[in-house]
Amino acid sequence: MGATRTYTFASWNVNGLRAVLKKDPSFIEIARELDADILALQETKLQEGQVELDLPGYHQTWSYAARKGYSGTAVFSREEPLSVRRADSLLPYAEGDLVAAAIDEGRVCALEFDSFWFVDVYTPNAQDGLARIDVRMAWDDAYRAFLRGLEDETGKPVVTCGDFNVAHEEIDLKNPKSNRGNAGFSDEERGKFGELLAAGYTDTFRLLHPDETGAYSWWSYRFNARKNNAGWRIDYFLVSDAIADRVRAAGIRSDIFGSDHCPVELAIEL
Numbered sequence: 001m002g003a004t005r006t007y008t009f010a011s012w013n014v015n016g017l018r019a020v021l022k023k024d025p026s027f028i029e030i031a032r033e034l035d036a037d038i039l040a041l042q043e044t045k046l047q048e049g050q051v052e053l054d055l056p057g058y059h060q061t062w063s064y065a066a067r068k069g070y071s072g073t074a075v076f077s078r079e080e081p082l083s084v085r086r087a088d089s090l091l092p093y094a095e096g097d098l099v100a101a102a103i104d105e106g107r108v109c110a111l112e113f114d115s116f117w118f119v120d121v122y123t124p125n126a127q128d129g130l131a132r133i134d135v136r137m138a139w140d141d142a143y144r145a146f147l148r149g150l151e152d153e154t155g156k157p158v159v160t161c162g163d164f165n166v167a168h169e170e171i172d173l174k175n176p177k178s179n180r181g182n183a184g185f186s187d188e189e190r191g192k193f194g195e196l197l198a199a200g201y202t203d204t205f206r207l208l209h210p211d212e213t214g215a216y217s218w219w220s221y222r223f224n225a226r227k228n229n230a231g232w233r234i235d236y237f238l239v240s241d242a243i244a245d246r247v248r249a250a251g252i253r254s255d256i257f258g259s260d261h262c263p264v265e266l267a268i269e270l
Contacts, residue, residue, distance in 0.1 A: 004269050006248055010036040011120065011161035011235060013218070013261035016045040017074075020258045030256055031055060034263060037078050040109070040120035042163045044072035063087065065106035072106040073120050073162070081111035081118075093145035098138035108143075110150065116243075116270050117150045121162040126183040133188060136165075140192035144199050151200075157240035159268065160201070163218075163261065164236050168193045168203070171213055172233040184234060202244040204237045204266055205252065215252050218261045226260075237266040246270065 014020045020027040031039055039058075048064055058076040063086045065071040087108040090099055102124045109120040121143065126136045147158050166189040170176035179185045197203060209215065216231025225231060237250060249267040256262050 004246075006267055006269050007037045008035070009038045009040070009118070009159065009161065009237065009266045009268070010034040010253075010263050011040040011042070011237065011265075012256075012263035013042040013122070013163040013235060013259060015043050015259040015261065016069075017041065018046065018051060021051065023258050025258075027258070028054065030258065030263075031076070033256075034253075034265070036265070038111075038118055039076045040118070040161050041074045041076075042072075042120065042122035044074050044106075045069050046072050046074075061109050061111060063106040063109045066104040070105065071122060073109045073122050075109045075111055075118065075120050077111060077113075077118070079113055081113060083112040085110040085112075090139075090142040090146045093149060094138060094142040096138065098135050099142045101135050102139055110146075112154070112156070116156050117154070117158045119147065119150070119158060119160040121160060121164070123163060123165045125165050126186060126189060128183060130181075130183060130186055130188075133186070137188060137192060140189075140196070144192075144196045147196075147201070148199060151240060157243045157270075158201070159237065159239050159243075159266070161235075161237045161264070161266070163234060164193065165234055166190060166193045167232045167234055171211075172216075174214075174216070174230040174232070184232060196238070200241045201238040202241055202247075204239055204244070204247050204250040204268075205233070205264070207244060207247055208250050216254070217252055217264055221260055235261055235264045237264060239266075239268065243268065243270065 061075045107122045167173040217235035219226035219231040246269040253263040
């Protein structure tokens with residue numbers, strides 16, 4: 001193993017990047033404040049050429065949805081990636097054609113670096129009444145296998161982050177009893193997230209803050225949810241178990257506004 005250094009990472013579902021660019025503080029100012037070695041975004045809602053971001057010192061990697069104004073991910077990294085993979089890389093791990101329905105939605109940016117993979121994901125929402133639960137279950141299985149495949153193929157550990165659209169345990173949302181069975185807190189989705197962790201990944205926030213309550217990353221725009229901190233923790237940084245002991249800090253930046261989500265952060269020695 002060569003020399004290690006501490007990397008700082010941030011992840012944020014911006015719920016429409018063009019809107020956040022116009023707010024005060026703007027996305028550019030927030031990106032500077034986060035000052036991360038790698039900043040991952042979800043739900044950019046952009047097509048190629050719709051914005052030109054002036055982020056000096058960062059390489060920009062985009063994944064666009066075929067449908068305009070929908071989904072999309074992006075990663076801004078100080079180091080240039082060795083290689084990039086997107087959601088179509090999940091297809092070899094998918095059983096049946098359900099995952100194909102979400103492949104064109106720009107939901108994955110996987111960047112390879114010298115000593116690790118950094119994978120940004122925007123997991124499909126199961127939708128009201130769990131209308132899309134079959135697609136969600138197939139996606140979760142394929143995504144888990146994709147991450148394992150990256151490790152098996154290259155021998156490099158994985159850091160994966162993003163909006164996983166699930167609160168794993170009751171501690172991860174304000175009102176677990178009334179939300180039981182709803183999208184984002186169904187037994188099916190929670191079970192698949194548990195399978196992901198069991199496959200060799202560590203929830204970095206819970207690693208360092210096992211009993212912290214009231215720690216949320218998403219709030220509904222309704223019912224003054226954010227003001228009342230009636231939220232959900234559905235944005236995560238997960239790391240391969242093999243590097244979990246290198247996690248130095250994991251936080252939730254609820255002080256940063258501009259979206260219905262707030263950024264989450266990770267510091268890790270790699």
